[in-house]
Amino acid sequence: MTAITPSTAHMTQTKHIWVITGPAGCGKTSVAEYLHQQLSLPYLEGDGFHTPENVQKMADGQPLTDADRWDWLILLREQSLLTLTKPHPHVSTSQPPSGVIVTCSALKRKYRDVIRIAAYHRPDVLVHFVFLQASESALMDRVRARKNHYMKDYMVHSQFQSLEAPMEDELGLDCMSVDASGTSKEVQELALDAVEKSIHKGSQ
Ligand SMILES: Nc1ncnc2c1ncn2[C@@H]1O[C@H](COP(=O)(O)OP(=O)(O)O)[C@@H](O)[C@H]1O
Numbered sequence: 001m002t003a004i005t006p007s008t009a010h011m012t013q014t015k016h017i018w019v020i021t022g023p024a025g026c027g028k029t030s031v032a033e034y035l036h037q038q039l040s041l042p043y044l045e046g047d048g049f050h051t052p053e054n055v056q057k058m059a060d061g062q063p064l065t066d067a068d069r070w071d072w073l074i075l076l077r078e079q080s081l082l083t084l085t086k087p088h089p090h091v092s093t094s095q096p097p098s099g100v101i102v103t104c105s106a107l108k109r110k111y112r113d114v115i116r117i118a119a120y121h122r123p124d125v126l127v128h129f130v131f132l133q134a135s136e137s138a139l140m141d142r143v144r145a146r147k148n149h150y151m152k153d154y155m156v157h158s159q160f161q162s163l164e165a166p167m168e169d170e171l172g173l174d175c176m177s178v179d180a181s182g183t184s185k186e187v188q189e190l191a192l193d194a195v196e197k198s199i200h201k202g203s204q
């Protein structure tokens with residue numbers, strides 16, 4: 001049996017991958033930046049991991065296909081795990097972080113399944129999905145008002161066509177649904193509250 005010493009204790013602590021999900025404009029970036037600040041956890045912006053080809057495709061107004069998304073999802077999963085092993089530069093400790101925040105629309109159940117694989121060989125890792133729920137028309141308005149982004153408002157409809165919001169079984173497992181119809185501040189607070197409750201529940 002391997003003894004748990006202070007130097008190895010961090011390896012056995014539960015580590016969390018917090019995936020902030022939902023269609024374009026739901027507030028993934030806004031919420032992730034807030035959680036990053038409030039929880040002092042590293043943050044991976046999913047949009048930054050698309051290939052130039054995928055970005056061009058979306059900028060041209062074509063929704064991504066499943067085939068376009070697989071490698072992106074796998075990359076996000078691998079980068080999340082890698083981030084959990086590296087000392088966090090924003091915290092004054094040489095220990096790896098206790099969690100990582102990642103934005104990823106994760107529109108379909110099978111996309112979430114790809115990310116769930118992160119925990120298959122890492123019993124110390126828990127994956128959680130925070131689904132930001134708001135109406136299509138609200139998200140159209142937000143994306144229309146957002147400047148300097150490849151994703152245009154007319155893409156929101158295709159995102160809702162692809163969307164498989166987490167159902168009861170996923171909500172009872174590793175997904176939480178957050179009302180994202182309010183102001184940015186309200187949604188940020190609701191998301192933080194949901195994450196903190198989940199951490200608290202896990203520690204009991
Ligand atoms: N709750 C909100 N209410 C109104 N506008 C919001 C809200 N959350 C984010 N926004 C704005 O809407 C746009 C999309 O938000 P963003 O965080 O980029 O969403 P996503 O990353 O899910 O596409 C941004 O311009 C952002 O400032």
Ligand SMILES: O=C(O)[C@H](O)[C@@H](O)[C@H](O)[C@H](O)COP(=O)(O)O
Nearest residue numbers: 023024025046047064069105151
């Ligand atoms: O900020 C946004 O508008 C979204 O995050 C957007 O960029 C998009 O959702 C994905 O990154 C593309 O991938 P999907 O088509 O799989 O959502």
